[in-house]
Amino acid sequence: MAVDAEQILGEATVPSSPLVRPPRKRGAAVLSVFAENKLALAGLVIIVLVVLFCFLGPVFYSTNQVSSNLAISGLAPSASHPLGTDNVGYDELGRLMAGGQSSIEIGFAAAAIASVLGVLWGAVSGYFGGIVDTVMMRIVDAFLALPVLFVLLLMAAIVKVNAFNLTLVVALFSWLVPARLIRGETLSLRTREYIQAVRGMGGGAGRSIFLHVIPNAIGTIVVNITFQVADAILVLATLGYLGFGIPPPAANWGSMLSQGVTYLYSGYWWLIYPVGGLIILTVMAFNLVGDALRDAFDVRLQRR
Amino acid sequence: MVIVLVSIITFLLLHLLPGGAARAMLGVRATPSSVRAFNIANGYNHPLPLQYVSYVDRLFHGNLGFSYKTNEPVSTLLSQDLPKSAYLSGLALIFTVLIAVPLGIYQAVRRNKPDDYALTSLSFVGYSMPAFWLGLLLIAVFAVYTKLLPPEAPQTAGVGGAFSDPKAMILPVLTLTIVGVASFSRYMRSSAIENLAQDYIRTARAKGVTKRGVLYRHLLRNAILPIVTLIGLSLPTLMSGNLVTESVFNYPGVGLLFWNSAQARDYPVLLALTLVVGVLTVVGNLLADIAYGIVDRRVRYA
Numbered sequence: 018m019a020v021d022a023e024q025i026l027g028e029a030t031v032p033s034s035p036l037v038r039p040p041r042k043r044g045a046a047v048l049s050v051f052a053e054n055k056l057a058l059a060g061l062v063i064i065v066l067v068v069l070f071c072f073l074g075p076v077f078y079s080t081n082q083v084s085s086n087l088a089i090s091g092l093a094p095s096a097s098h099p100l101g102t103d104n105v106g107y108d109e110l111g112r113l114m115a116g117g118q119s120s121i122e123i124g125f126a127a128a129a130i131a132s133v134l135g136v137l138w139g140a141v142s143g144y145f146g147g148i149v150d151t152v153m154m155r156i157v158d159a160f161l162a163l164p165v166l167f168v169l170l171l172m173a174a175i176v177k178v179n180a181f182n183l184t185l186v187v188a189l190f191s192w193l194v195p196a197r198l199i200r201g202e203t204l205s206l207r208t209r210e211y212i213q214a215v216r217g218m219g220g221g222a223g224r225s226i227f228l229h230v231i232p233n234a235i236g237t238i239v240v241n242i243t244f245q246v247a248d249a250i251l252v253l254a255t256l257g258y259l260g261f262g263i264p265p266p267a268a269n270w271g272s273m274l275s276q277g278v279t280y281l282y283s284g285y286w287w288l289i290y291p292v293g294g295l296i297i298l299t300v301m302a303f304n305l306v307g308d309a310l311r312d313a314f315d316v317r318l319q320r321r
Numbered sequence: 322m323v324i325v326l327v328s329i330i331t332f333l334l335l336h337l338l339p340g341g342a343a344r345a346m347l348g349v350r351a352t353p354s355s356v357r358a359f360n361i362a363n364g365y366n367h368p369l370p371l372q373y374v375s376y377v378d379r380l381f382h383g384n385l386g387f388s389y390k391t392n393e394p395v396s397t398l399l400s401q402d403l404p405k406s407a408y409l410s411g412l413a414l415i416f417t418v419l420i421a422v423p424l425g426i427y428q429a430v431r432r433n434k435p436d437d438y439a440l441t442s443l444s445f446v447g448y449s450m451p452a453f454w455l456g457l458l459l460i461a462v463f464a465v466y467t468k469l470l471p472p473e474a475p476q477t478a479g480v481g482g483a484f485s486d487p488k489a490m491i492l493p494v495l496t497l498t499i500v501g502v503a504s505f506s507r508y509m510r511s512s513a514i515e516n517l518a519q520d521y522i523r524t525a526r527a528k529g530v531t532k533r534g535v536l537y538r539h540l541l542r543n544a545i546l547p548i549v550t551l552i553g554l555s556l557p558t559l560m561s562g563n564l565v566t567e568s569v570f571n572y573p574g575v576g577l578l579f580w581n582s583a584q585a586r587d588y589p590v591l592l593a594l595t596l597v598v599g600v601l602t603v604v605g606n607l608l609a610d611i612a613y614g615i616v617d618r619r620v621r622y623a
Contacts, residue, residue: 159326162602166564167595170583171334174591251451255565258453259580278457281465289461293454301449 048313057309063302067295071117080111082268094287101287104276107268109287113295116268120250120299123184128245130188135195136238140226142196143203154200157193165190169252173261180263183256187249195241202234236314243307247300254296270296327599328380331592332373385597386589388582395593398578406574410563413494414555417501422548424502425509426536429544432514441510447503456496456569463492473571493570497563505551513544542616549616553609556601 094101101109142153172186206212207230215225231238256262257271265272270292277288379386385395424440431437447455464472471489516522517540525539526532564576571577575594582590 155323155326158323159330159599162323162327162599162606163330163595164598164602167579167591167598168334170564170579171591171595174583174586174588175334247449251449254451255453258451259565259568260584274454274457281457281461289457293457296454297446297450300451301445304445304449 054309054312056305060302060305060309063298064306067117067299067302068121071114071121074114075111078111078114080108082107082111082115082266101285103273103288104280104285109291112268112273113270113291116270116273116292117295117299119180119263119267119269120253123180123187123253124246124249126184127187127191127249128242130184131191131245132195132238132242134188135192135241136199136231136234138192139196139199139201140203140230140234143200144207144222144226144230146204146207150200154197157196160190161193163190165252166255169256170259170261173256178261178263180267183253183263187252191245191249195238195245198237198241199231199234202237203230206230206233236310240307240311240314243303243310247303247307250296250303251300323603324600327603328377328596329373331596331599332376334592334595380596385593388587388590395590398590399575399594399597402573402575402578405572406563406567406576409490409493409567409572409574410497410555412490413497413501413563414552416494416498417505418548418552420498421502421505421509422541422545425506426513426540426544428506428510429513429517430536432510440506444503444506447499448507450500450503452496452500452563452565453569455499456492456566459492459496460569493566493572496566496569501555505548508547508551509544512547513540516540516544519543546613546616549612550609553605553612554602556605556608 103109103112138153138157142150168190169186172189173183176182176186203226207225212225212229215229253262253269254271254274257269257273258275259271260275262269262272273292274289274296277285277292280288385399387394388398391398428437428440460472463470470491472492473489521543522535522539525535530539564580566572567574567576568580579591579594581587582594
């Protein structure tokens with residue numbers, strides 16, 4: 018697993034400028050702290066397994082996830098359907114894979130969009146300071162004051178729910194925390210000598226922000242992305258459970274659960290426990306890795 | 322300032338509606354003339370800034386708008402459901418603090434021992450668990466398999482009904498408490514560990530204060546600060562209720578009202594509730610800051 022860790026972390030610490038302090042030492046230090054944490058390695062293993070299960074699984078275990086078949090609905094687990102079938106005859110194991118694909122794809126995409134937006138917003142706000150900073154941060158405060166789940170449901174009620182819109186809606190309310198974190202980081206970074214030197218040599222704000230501030234805040238950014246993915250998957254499951262997931266035949270874990278619950282009294286246990294377990298496992302794995310990365314990068318950040 | 326921005330955001334959200342509010346209320350089959358009549362009757366034909374001013378003016382007069390579906394004022398709906406949400410969330414918050422604070426201190430004292438690891442792992446699972454999944458598990462165990470408790474929350478209209486059926490309140494309160502304890506105890510543990518390493522603890526021990534006295538007289542007061550912040554941040558949920566838990570147990574509070582309105586596309590109710598909770602959040606943060614000064618005298622604001 019150490020190889021996987023190296024790939025992920027190695028990518029994250031690649032310098033975008035020769036002026037950044039030698040990254041190899043820091044990368045190695047981060048890696049060693051990370052590798053010492055057994056829980057984090059376990060989390061990483063789980064993430065790799067879940068990703069393999071969802072994306073490679075259908076290659077080896079192909080099922081029909083497009084058209085329903087009422088003739089085989091509600092079957093208990095058996096040799097031909099290892100986890101049974103649901104109320105309209107989709108194979109449950111295959112559906113777990115399909116639902117996982119969309120959860121992970123949307124989770125990562127939303128986290129990526131939110132991070133780019135949040136990092137830029139925070140870096141600009143912190144770098145310029147003054148009135149720009151005040152206005153930009155009050156906007157963040159206003160968004161933070163809105164109840165997230167309320168607004169997400171509101172947005173889901175307004176727009177047509179599909180993968181693209183869902184990604185945007187989740188991202189729209191996830192960039193606030195990284196914006197605040199990066200602003201804090203930028204406030205301290207902009208007083209450092211090397212940023213002062215760039216200014217003194219006539220470097221513009223864009224150069225400072227993109228080549229110096231952001232690369233030096235990479236620890237905070239990476240740690241935050243990990244938590245964002247976990248939160249996004251959780252939010253997606255909740256939206257799906259509340260009836261605002263991507264509509265069928267597309268699968269998502271939250272909707273699968275809310276459908277399975279209807280049959281709880283009929284004893285269709287295979288419709289709820291595997292999905293529920295998988296959601297917890299995935300979210301927990303991202304949280305474990307995030308926690309370990311935080312220790313490794315020695316980032317102090319508070320989660321909302 | 323933040324409250325003004327919150328009101329602008331919710332106001333603009335209303336205008337994000339495809340086809341505008343008229344289409345949402347009259348349906349897609351509405352004729353252009355009825356849409357025009359609706360827009361004029363509701364003042365939607367005025368320029369946006371002007372509409373915003375009259376929107377704020379209405380807010381100041383306590384008019385939160387009317388439900389498209391039931392035609393009741395939103396303030397009436399809110400005053401019906403708010404006490405019930407406050408009762409459920411308040412009860413859960415009290416239990417959460419009563420359990421999480423001693424638990425966090427216990428874990429800090431026993432840190433890195435097997436029982437601390439066990440508790441930390443448990444709280445990690447609880448932290449990663451969606452609230453609706455936890456509620457479902459509790460229903461499955463206590464209502465479906467063992468039939469010890471009813472699966473639904475009290476359904477009565479008044480808050481008095483919720484008091485009259487305490488058995489039905491157990492599962493919703495338990496769900497919220499477990500979720501709360503999982504995150505509160507994490508903060509309490511790290512705050513207590515940080516404070517245990519401070520000099521004043523050693524001084525207290527050295528002058529002969531008992532172990533219990535140190536923990537509950539000296540440590541508690543200093544380590545509880547993050548909990549005060551968390552309580553301030555959870556104040557809005559006292560009012561807004563917990564949407565997920567309320568929908569799992571069908572508890573008729575503000576959260577369930579919001580969910581039902583979202584499914585019915587009842588936009589005035591949705592926007593008004595969002596605005597009210599947003600404003601309450603700002604107030605909650607302010608209260609937390611004030612409480613900080615009371616609990617910790619070092620943080621007195623000049």
